[in-house]
Amino acid sequence: MTHEEIVQAVKDIIHTIAPDEEIGGLNLTDPLRDQIELDSMDFLDIVMELRKRYGVQVPEDDYKELATLQGCADYLAPHLADHELVTNA
Amino acid sequence: MTASTPYDTILIGAGMSGLAAGIRLAQFDQRVLVLDRHYLWGGLNSYYKHKGRRFDVGLHALTNFVPKGTRGRPLTRVLRQLRIPYDSLRLGEQRGSRSVVGDTDLHFSNDFELLRSEVARQFPSQAAAFDAMAHELETLPFDVPEGQESARAYLTRHLGEARLVDLLLLPILFYGSPTPSDVDFPSFLVLWKSLYEEGFARPAGGIRPLLDALRARYLELGGELRMKAGVAEILHENGRTQGVRLDDGTEILSERVISSAGRVETLSLCGETLASTYGPEHAGRMTFVESTTLLDQPAPDLGWTDTIVFFSQGEHAIYEEPQEAVSFASGVICCPENYADQVPESEGVLRLTLMANAERWKAMTDEEYVAAKEQAWAKGLETVSLYGPDVREQVVAKDAFTPRTIEHFTGHLNGAVYGCPHKDKSGTTPLEGLFLCGTDQGYLGIIGAMLSGVAMANRHALLPA
Numbered sequence: 441m442t443h444e445e446i447v448q449a450v451k452d453i454i455h456t457i458a459p460d461e462e463i464g465g466l467n468l469t470d471p472l473r474d475q476i477e478l479d480s481m482d483f484l485d486i487v488m489e490l491r492k493r494y495g496v497q498v499p500e501d502d503y504k505e506l507a508t509l510q511g512c513a514d515y516l517a518p519h520l521a522d523h524e525l526v527t528n529a
Numbered sequence: 530m531t532a533s534t535p536y537d538t539i540l541i542g543a544g545m546s547g548l549a550a551g552i553r554l555a556q557f558d559q560r561v562l563v564l565d566r567h568y569l570w571g572g573l574n575s576y577y578k579h580k581g582r583r584f585d586v587g588l589h590a591l592t593n594f595v596p597k598g599t600r601g602r603p604l605t606r607v608l609r610q611l612r613i614p615y616d617s618l619r620l621g622e623q624r625g626s627r628s629v630v631g632d633t634d635l636h637f638s639n640d641f642e643l644l645r646s647e648v649a650r651q652f653p654s655q656a657a658a659f660d661a662m663a664h665e666l667e668t669l670p671f672d673v674p675e676g677q678e679s680a681r682a683y684l685t686r687h688l689g690e691a692r693l694v695d696l697l698l699l700p701i702l703f704y705g706s707p708t709p710s711d712v713d714f715p716s717f718l719v720l721w722k723s724l725y726e727e728g729f730a731r732p733a734g735g736i737r738p739l740l741d742a743l744r745a746r747y748l749e750l751g752g753e754l755r756m757k758a759g760v761a762e763i764l765h766e767n768g769r770t771q772g773v774r775l776d777d778g779t780e781i782l783s784e785r786v787i788s789s790a791g792r793v794e795t796l797s798l799c800g801e802t803l804a805s806t807y808g809p810e811h812a813g814r815m816t817f818v819e820s821t822t823l824l825d826q827p828a829p830d831l832g833w834t835d836t837i838v839f840f841s842q843g844e845h846a847i848y849e850e851p852q853e854a855v856s857f858a859s860g861v862i863c864c865p866e867n868y869a870d871q872v873p874e875s876e877g878v879l880r881l882t883l884m885a886n887a888e889r890w891k892a893m894t895d896e897e898y899v900a901a902k903e904q905a906w907a908k909g910l911e912t913v914s915l916y917g918p919d920v921r922e923q924v925v926a927k928d929a930f931t932p933r934t935i936e937h938f939t940g941h942l943n944g945a946v947y948g949c950p951h952k953d954k955s956g957t958t959p960l961e962g963l964f965l966c967g968t969d970q971g972y973l974g975i976i977g978a979m980l981s982g983v984a985m986a987n988r989h990a991l992l993p994a
Contacts, residue, residue, distance in 0.1 A: 458609055460598060477600040481610055484987055488557045500992070 443513040445525045450512045452528045453489040457482055468510040490516070493526045535782045536562045536753075538990050539773055541760050542789035544572020544939075545975055546967035548743040549982030550787055552611050554990055555750035562781065563752065564773070566759030567938050571740045572789065573946060573968070574975055575938075579928045584821050586930060587946075588736040589837060589863040589880065590729035592704065593722075593976040594622060594639060602727065603671070603976045610983045617742065619733035621870035623836035626729065628696045629916065630841045635696040639728030652693045662687040666721050672954070673715050680717035681710070695846035700724055700839040702848040703861050703882070705973035707813040707947040709849035716952065716971055723974055729836060731868040739975075759940075763788075763798045763963060770962030773798075787956075787985055789967030791941050791948055796958065803959060813945030815848075818855045818885040820906040820929035824877030824920050828864045831877065832918040836867040840916055847884075854889040855905045857912045876925060881909045887932035887943040902929050947973070956985045964989045 441449065451463050454476070461476040472478055483503055490496045496519045498506070505515040538554050540547045543565035554561045569575050574587035595602045597615045608615055625638040633651060637644040645663070649656040662684075678686070680701065684694040698711075701720040706712035712720070732739045748754060762774040763786060772782035788795040793812045797804045824831065841847045841859035848859065861882040865871070883905065893901060906929050910921055932944030941948070952971030956964045966985040967978060 457612070459612075459614070479601065479606065481606065481983070481987060484992065485610070488991060492557060 441517075441520045441523055441525055443517060446513045446516050446520055447509050449494070449520070449525055450486070450509060450516075452526075453486055453493070454478075456489065456528060457485040466509060468513075469508055471507045472509065473507070494520055494523050496520065535772075535784075536560045537783065538562075538785045538787060538986075539564065539781060539783040540787050540789070541565075541773070541795070542572055542967065543567075543570035543744075543754060543756065544789055544967065545574055545743070545978035546982035546985075547572070547787075547789045548740075548747055549607070549611060549979035550966055550986040550990075551747045551752045551754075551982075552743065552750060553983055553986035555747060555752035556612070557991060558751075559990065561752045562783070563747070563754045564758045564760055564775070565754075565756050566776070566940060568756050570744055570754070570756065571736065572939055573935070573941070574736050574978075575740070576735065576737050580926065582823060582926055583737070584928055585735045585737070585865075586819075588731070588975065589704075589861065589865075589882070590623065591620065591731060591976065592724055592727065592729060592974040594620060594728040594730035603723070603980050604727070607976055607979045607983060610987075611743075611746065611979070613742065613746065618739060619870065620730040621733060621868040623729040623731075624834065624867040624869070626700075626835060626837040626839070628699045628839045630692060630695045630699060630846055631844050633692055633696060635693075637725060639730075641726060644725055648693065652688075652690055655688050655690050655693055658688055659693075666718065667726060669718055671719060671722065673718055676714050678714055680712045680714060683714060683717065691845075695841070699841055699846040699848070699859070700837075702846060703839055705947055706848065707815055707945065707950045707952075709815070710846070713952070716973065719971065719973055719977065723977070729868075731865055731871065733870055733872055735865065736975075760788075760790075760798060762800070763795070763960070765799060765960050765963070768959070768961055770960050785962045785964070785990060787964045787966055787989065789965070789982070791945075791967070792951075792953070792958075792965055792969045793949055794940055794942060795963070795965060799960060799963070806959060809942055811949050811951065812942040813947060813949045814850045814887065814943055815947050816850075816885050816887050816932040816935060816944040817882045817946060818890075818902075818905050818909075818929060818931050819880060819882045820909050820927060822879045822881070822906070822910060822920070822924055823926040824879065824923040825925050826877055826923065827874065828866050828877035828879055828920070831920055831923060833864050833877070833879065833920070834867065835862070835917065836864060838862040838916045842915075849884065851884055851886050854886055854893075854901055856884045857908055859884065860909075860912065862913055862916060877920070877923070879913060879920065881913055883909060885932050885944075887936070887945075890931045890933045890944075891936075898931075898933070902931060905929060905931075941968070956989060
């Protein structure tokens with residue numbers, strides 16, 4: 441996946457776990473928590489969905505790397521290089 | 530004795546907390562099995578049919594009501610975690626409720642301003658103190674640590690006026706206190722927020738559509754549910770959980786078991802050594818007789834306009850285990866028709882909840898039991914007429930459940946609806962791999978029960994160790 445696809449993958453996951461949130465306007469650099477309502481339970485879900493969809497294990501110490509969309513893309517890029525984007529059903 | 534394939538997690542109890550935990554785990558592809566001794570799911574919030582009519586058990590109100598889109602509140606958090614769309618619950622808000630102690634009543638609704646104005650009307654000298662206290666409670670987080678001060682001490686320190694303290698405390702005690710006359714501060718805070726800051730609603734159709742939706746979601750995600758499968762023993766060796774043995778002797782293996790049976794009840798399944806660490810003397814004692822009366826026309830048409838009435842006939846908020854089988858001194862009357870957007874029914878419904886003494890009910894012969902139930906209903910309806918129109922001429926059907934019924938169908942000792950007095954949010958037990966969810970955690974109400982299941986599944990079965 442490219443960086444853009446990883447950002448899309450994370451947005452898709454956010455849409456799955458928080459369908460009422462508006463994700464179209466999310467920017468890359470502000471913390472996700474400042475842009476939409478996401479609590480620690482929701483972050484757990486993002487991590488769980490990444491594992492479920494792409495087999496990526498994110499250790500708890502690294503959750504902070506996922507704070508922004510840019511952070512997600514940077515952190516996940518090496519793990520997802522060989523994966524195809526899974527689109528929401 | 531047969532051994533079957535191991536599961537990642539076995540859940541004991543198909544109530545709100547067990548089903549919610551099951552959904553969380555199945556959602557992330559765990560192999561999950563929910564077991565329940567009863568033939569109907571729902572636990573303390575269930576429903577049954579009697580002479581062709583449907584009766585709900587437990588649900589007076591879905592507390593914690595907030596409008597769609599409200600952020601960071603238990604209702605919206607739990608729905609998101611379970612991926613249940615808000616609109617699918619079709620929640621109707623209460624028309625209005627009141628707390629009555631002696632000859633004083635205090636109205637409240639889902640608009641906090643009504644309560645504020647009622648306090649100012651009845652207790653003008655306390656209005657400012659009430660505002661300050663309400664503000665403090667609003668700003669406290671949900672999970673405050675246990676302190677020395679009880680709910681009554683806290684309210685008294687702020688408000689002074691004993692009658693006002695009792696009026697505010699009565700609904701809180703009836704909707705969640707495992708202890709007589711008072712409740713610990715963390716539980717008080719949870720209840721204050723869920724009853725007064727948030728509010729009451731009812732899913733259209735009552736508890737059944739909600740339960741059926743939870744069950745359907747769980748099964749759709751691949752979860753397994755076995756009814757009439759009571760757990761007789763939790764298997765363990767060297768301090769580690771190994772699985773369960775059912776009433777019929779079948780052994781099912783799993784290194785993780787999450788039980789909603791209650792702390793005392795769960796440890797009693799672990800053999801004598803563990804059972805003795807937290808014996809039946811720790812079980813809760815707050816239990817109820819609840820009767821449902823069906824009327825020949827809708828109760829609002831008969832002039833019954835309150836959604837819920839919490840009443841105490843004496844000078845104080847009476848909330849204690851009575852000496853006699855049932856006490857009429859205080860109670861809760863619920864008219865489910867006084868929620869917005871209800872499916873119209875041709876018959877009216879009134880439910881009355883009264884405090885009961887579990888031992889008295891359990892000691893009765895079958896004949897005495899039937900007579901006592903009849904009497905509790907009849908005298909109960911007489912009591913109801915003190916707080917609204919007399920509907921005794923309109924009765925078409927009735928039924929009641931007692932502490933004996935609750936203990937039989939849910940396994941909760943003494944039929945203790947709010948569990949044991951000692952609440953523990955951690956959900957851990959002396960056994961590795963055995964966890965608790967449900968009523969002994971201090972999350973209260975239907976939403977609280979689901980939140981407890983979600984939180985325990987997250988913490989003990991999903992988060993990396």
